[in-house]
Amino acid sequence: MAGIYIHIPFCKSKCFYCDFYSLPTLNYQDRYADAVIREYEKYKHLITDKVYTIYIGGGTPSAISSANLRRIYTHIDDSAVSEATLEVNPEDVTLEHAKLWKNIGFNRISMGIQSLNDDELKSVGRRHSAAQAVNAYYTLREAGFQNLSVDLIYGLPLQTVESWTKSLRKIMDMQPEHLSAYSLSLEAGSRLYAMQLAGKYVPTDDNEVARMYEILEVITAENEMNHYEISNFALPGRESQHNSSYWNNTQYLGLGPGAHSFDGKRRYYNRHSIKDYLAGVPIRETEILSATDNYNDLIVTGLRTAKGLDLKNFPNHERAEILNNSRSWLTSGKLVLEADILHIPSRFWLISDAIIRDTLL
Numbered sequence: 001m002a003g004i005y006i007h008i009p010f011c012k013s014k015c016f017y018c019d020f021y022s023l024p025t026l027n028y029q030d031r032y033a034d035a036v037i038r039e040y041e042k043y044k045h046l047i048t049d050k051v052y053t054i055y056i057g058g059g060t061p062s063a064i065s066s067a068n069l070r071r072i073y074t075h076i077d078d079s080a081v082s083e084a085t086l087e088v089n090p091e092d093v094t095l096e097h098a099k100l101w102k103n104i105g106f107n108r109i110s111m112g113i114q115s116l117n118d119d120e121l122k123s124v125g126r127r128h129s130a131a132q133a134v135n136a137y138y139t140l141r142e143a144g145f146q147n148l149s150v151d152l153i154y155g156l157p158l159q160t161v162e163s164w165t166k167s168l169r170k171i172m173d174m175q176p177e178h179l180s181a182y183s184l185s186l187e188a189g190s191r192l193y194a195m196q197l198a199g200k201y202v203p204t205d206d207n208e209v210a211r212m213y214e215i216l217e218v219i220t221a222e223n224e225m226n227h228y229e230i231s232n233f234a235l236p237g238r239e240s241q242h243n244s245s246y247w248n249n250t251q252y253l254g255l256g257p258g259a260h261s262f263d264g265k266r267r268y269y270n271r272h273s274i275k276d277y278l279a280g281v282p283i284r285e286t287e288i289l290s291a292t293d294n295y296n297d298l299i300v301t302g303l304r305t306a307k308g309l310d311l312k313n314f315p316n317h318e319r320a321e322i323l324n325n326s327r328s329w330l331t332s333g334k335l336v337l338e339a340d341i342l343h344i345p346s347r348f349w350l351i352s353d354a355i356i357r358d359t360l361l
């Protein structure tokens, strides 16, 4: 099983928390679609397994024309694809667009809603209102999408435990099949980061963020969503197949500036240069992974999932080292070993970075 990720690096404006690679223009979109197809032809041999998932993310893929999305999608689609996801922003969703996306072949939409509170949305420069996001969601349903994922952020400026609870409950009432909920992180290079340095923004207190996370766990569980990865929740059987392939160490091909690929042995990374990309100048860097790098990748991804880390995949020496490194977390109960599976109970996922750091080889 393999996946293909296509990065569309265009956004109409920059959200204040974002450090993703994107440009505030759509001028190059036709040439960009050509460049993606060219890159696919050059590197498709890296994937030897059947491609089951396609994910077009960004940036804002819904900002480019449906004609360009169709050109890219139909070029790489093959009949084995069972999950084809398009990332969209609420302000781009119309019934006409949604029907076109469905007609192209997308069967899953991931929509960045982030909050259902207008003040919070404005505070981070989102271009849509809460009402627009709700309308967009129902428009996608009207167009026939039966697999919708919604992104939310907790720890936003102006957000309180109460307003977070309200947004989350409203989203659960809408019954999406999948929810990605991220704790706001301050990325160097983002506008929010600069605002913090200038004393114009104070990040939400850690205890309040922890409380929001607890509420997230409770409300999603009440709605029978399975918390299957640190930031991801799904109704039974609706887990993201594409993301799961990253966590299961399977092959994936990433196309576009900033995209990553993995052929089972080597990782590839595309430099952030749209100018070179459009001109056909190679932007792909190769990283040969040592056995230790591969094991550490398994640890990082495994411990972020409910399934956990299967120690049977490690030779005896590495297995012993992992258990030795993580002994204090095991003793404290924040890391659990059951039938050779090491896992972090979900209530401790908020501190998983520290646990994983200590466990690495």
Ligand code: SF4
Pocket: 010, 011, 013, 014, 015, 018, 019, 020, 022, 058, 059, 060, 089, 112
């Ligand atoms: S959060 Fe999404 S829409 Fe906003 S700037 Fe980043 S990539 Fe673009």
